[in-house]
Amino acid sequence: MPFAEVSTDIITQFTAIVGNENVIVDAEKRFAYSHDETEDYSFLPDVVLKPTTPEEISAIMRLCNQHHIAVTPRGGGTGLSGGALPIEKGVVISMERFNKIISIDELNLQATVEPGVITEVFQNAVKEKGLFYPPDPASRGSCFIGGNVSENSGGPKAVKYGVTRDYVLNLEVVLPTGDIIWTGANVLKNSTGYNLTQLMCGSEGTLGIITKIVFKLRGLPQKSVLLLMPFVTNEEACKAIAEIFRAGITPSGMEFFEREAAMKTIDYCEKIYAAKVTTQFPENMDAYLLCELDGNDDEVLMRDAERVMAVVENFQAGEILFADSELQKEELWKIRKNISPGVQAYSLNKAEDVVVPRANLPKLIVGIKQIGHRYGFNSVCYGHLGDGNLHINVLKEQMSDEDWNTKVNDGIAEIFSLAVSLGGTLSGEHGIGIAKKPFMNIAMREANLHVMRGIKKAFDPNGILNPGKIF
Template identity: 45%
Template sequence: MASIDRYNPVTSEIVAELSGIVGEKYVIFGDAEKLQAWSHDEVAEERYAHMPEVAVRPATADEIAAIMQLANREMIAVTPRGAGSGLSGGAVPLAGGIVLLTGRMNKVVEIDLANMMITVEPGVVTNEINDLIRDDGLFYAGYPMSLETCYIGGNVAENAGGGKAVKYGVTGRYVTGLEVVTPTGEIVQLGGKLVKDVTGYNLIGLMVGSEGTLGIFTKITLKLMPLPTANVDLLCLFESAEQAIGAVPKIMTGSGIIPTAIEFMDRSAVRASCEYLNETIPYERAGAMLLITVDGSGAEQVEREYEAIGEMCLEAGAIEVYVADNFTTSERIWKVRRNIGEAYGIVTRYQSSEDLVVPISEIPALVTGMGRIADKYGVQIPCYGHAGDGNMHTRVVMNPDWPVEKWEKTLPVVLKELYELAKSLGGTISGEHGIGHKRKKYLPLVMAEPVIDVMRAIKKAWDPNNILNPGKIFDV
């Protein structure tokens, strides 16, 4: 099996063959400026970037199959790419070779109202799915904070979570069918429009979250839900992060209600996003906030539920609970939440975006522990995330007074301690952003070697030449 540096270079003969498959204007070769755009995803640190040798923009599964067959014959690595919004380096072409852009495959194949299913190509922007079906009283429940830019293919590959996972779960819950081009270039159909299907191994479950290493999705069938007719957001202000986060397990286990979302934002995260957006929500008085959504099929039920949750927050020490019951106000608050990552992204490139997940009862201990680690090493660790499902995002941000060498030495130590903290609380190192190559070396911290070996064996069975997205999740 080839190692990461033993692939063959992309020659002009291979470029000509690729042009024959997808059309000359859909092959980008020899243009470093253009290719540079596909050398990284949204991971800020430059050391995770790597240039592709050539980019191709196929339009069909047949074209992708032909590319994969050529790549196997010539021993050239292929890295699939969606919108490039990933946060673990998954779409980075680590071995150079071909980066396979899925943006041209952005058609809606079918809206099947009778079965409440939609079939789309992988390059459809996630947010657009709901625009297509809203008037039919349906909705797709996936809601990553990047939904205005990311593609549904990338969501399936990462098993994306997001703001509504507390009630609706993550992407995989909605994937009933996949057309997949295998790493060796066959086109296979997995599942379809069945709500239940136990025919053989759950290969859709295997593909979902496989981070572009086991196959390229070319058609995706998603289960849709009835559109909730009532929706209210609560913005609950607390004096301290500990108080706010301490309220989360109480709401989850004591209210008898499953909220749609419970998002946590500490003051520095809200401030960064408000300054970035030139927005004013009342963060100065609060050490932290919970953004809680309740939705349902009737205004009365939703009112009963949000009042009960609001009361619980006040009992847990909230200084104020604001109610947002119209789209404009809700969207203002959610925009602040969705833009925290972007806001930090422009502050400094010396930062690391993290994605720890623990059982919900351990969230207070996780947040306290993160504060302790920040103090110990003198770094900033602002904290925000999907608290209702135990998934806390955080950025480890360099102390601005430090030389870069000190940051580079300290960051791995801080990360290891954060990951060990999550593990000690029964959690793990990624809830939704994936391992990619950013967290690869830390995987053995939370996963036993025999289990990683099983994944290696699966990878080998699907991809004997290690052609598809090599160097991700684990080394083969």
């Protein structure tokens, strides 16, 4: 059944719900809501709405459900799989006005926030109270915390502290039918019915619209050390990772990047920040690991750092840089966090996000380069290799559009098949959205997809919410 168009009568009703100033019909203004950071996709919605309460969203959903109008919820627009794009047109609900931190409960180590709060704003508010919200996506300066929940974002700290879903205790959600529910309770453990909270995390806005989030917090670690470790080959770097964990050390960051990623990002950073990068990246090296250790005890940290260095000595590694000033640590993290926009600035690319068991990384990274060689594409690899999550930016460079849309996709399918054959899967933290949807059958059997479709139907009987995503 095709979706209905948004008529002027419906617009009038939207206006009655959210007020005139929160209904965007102007085409130029709508355009900003037609794309995110996924390749060059763009889909113009019929109308953009900016509600501020769950009740307003409920009224919108009831109306759209009744008239079979497609609704796409949108956070900060930093998604890398197209999850927030209105591919069936209709309504975009922008969550930008849900931007309040409702409470930070220091006694229970919990916080209640609205989904439109920018992740970094929330991190800093919590930090001011001596507390810690670990998930830290590279886009933290502009992404919304609700988008983080919907895509189950990770970031560098996930290796020690877990991903977004590990911090979500409870969610207020407006269902596609307009019902407003809390998915669970504000508790650390819960065996009371099906875990709707965890089901919502990573469901990419297809099951309901999150309007409040109760997060678990932690105490803030007071100290950290940062090591930049160069390796002669990608494979040697990947091999070292599993051995570091096997030695019983749990770094709070274990980031990998190819030399090419570092070089392109240094160019990019020097341009946008208009400042020279001072860190010297040892030459004649193919890959680097950025290893962070955190805690509250200098001695324990130094002992662990020495143990990491002792492990790395068994591999073909260069001289390790021990970042000893806050300034140098910041510079190294700035480079790491700018790899994605840095590569983006260099060439149109497809950003993949596979994940495998850590010890299978060497086979993965060697295989990816062989596949690229066979299909004729370059790729830049980097990512959170401590938890087995590799980002692969496949570059268009001078490739023809035809090759880009056919040959390259076949190569990417091979990369996914390789990841799955190594016990892994398609996406570690970016989600499926529309960009990875054609590849879902590589990771799942029809029976899985059948169950997922049934779950979707349980929440959204008419299929109006974020249609055409995931499966």
